[in-house]
Amino acid sequence: MDPERGVILRCSWLRDIPLPFAADTLARVRLGPHSFSVTAVEWTEETFASLAKGPATTRADLTFRSPVFFTANGRRTVTPDQRLILGSYRRRWNEALGEESPYRIEDDVWMATQRAVELHAFDLRTVKRDGGHGHDVSGFVGTVTLRVTADEAKETFGTLLRFARYSGTGARTTYGFGATTVTFPRDHDG
Template sequence: MVLAALVLVLEGEAYPEPLGLRGFFYTLLKEAFPEVHDQGENPFALGFGVWKGQPWARVSLLKEELYARLSPGLFALEGQEVRLGRPYRVRAVLQEGHPWAGLTTYPRLFQGPGSPNLPLRFYSPTFFRRKGAQYPLPEPRLVLESLLRRLEAFGPLKAPQEVREALLERTTIRFLEGRTQMARTEVDTVGFVGKVVYHLPRATEEEALWLSALGRYAFFSGVGAKTSLGYGLVRPYAEPPARLEGPKVGEAGP
């Protein structure tokens, strides 16, 4: 049950355009795995950015079969010219050695320690489809429901009902620092970028393990709507040991 995030290190101007990146990936997907479009949840997520002055594009694959079919073609792109809205040369295709590359399995998500605190950093605009509109606030229920839905769609485990209820009903926000940022989709919207620490009070050992596993899963799956355009790019971060505080009265906010 492999989960993989492959990063294409690019040579070119700026970073890929969201619609161009999705169009490129869908062409690969149609050739290697056309039946994937029949599913409700996307078993993949895309991303893009710049690291150390180098633009990159990311393909995250949430099903082992998808990884098996697509990874040979992705690795073969090294040294090739591609068009991701703009033309690029692929300098390298990485499965490790880049902060947004990685490989794990679904069982390993649950092998790490559990914690009642889940610090997440939202790197690209994150928003949710809610009552027919895009909603940009990273509320605990929206974030965790998004992660649970994808993990249960493609992984071997389902959260026990009592754990699900605890995660969705009791989780709160301990710390939040961020802002909204424009997201270019078919219809422009805004999404949240920044840091949030989610907290599950009175968490049992099992509940804390599930909360932490969902945080580790977020690195691969993304959160919210339009992850196929590179939005909802999220990863856990190290919570500082000191007590978290917001700006004092009179200080500028984020």
């Protein structure tokens, strides 16, 4: 919720088929029990190929705009672990691509990438948000800086971080958790 502009809804469509509706003609959107007037639509299209072929990078600043948490073995985790952060991007990236896609991030590349990425800095706080049916869910919001320490990981790192704004971070992104924006500092290679 932005007090100046109202509710800002960011959506991603990760399929190679057209949207099932005309986004630029939406007049109202229903979110849970609330209905909102649509005052503006901004549309950006990117292909998996363009995300994969973008510049390599050694650093990225992530801003988590809605609570981020992870689930593993039936438990929620509210820890800014770089493996969990990047792992959520890789999982969605590969899920959205077919098995035969040349852009899939295979296990050997993934292992090398996650070993080469470190959590460089963070400024986070824990917040609670309604997770549905009146149950609060804890997650973190704020900023994280990730850094790559090995040249062979820079391209995959860049691909995953360019994808982050579309996939969101962590669990329950389809419910509005994990909204993420990414900026690449001046040391952005390419």
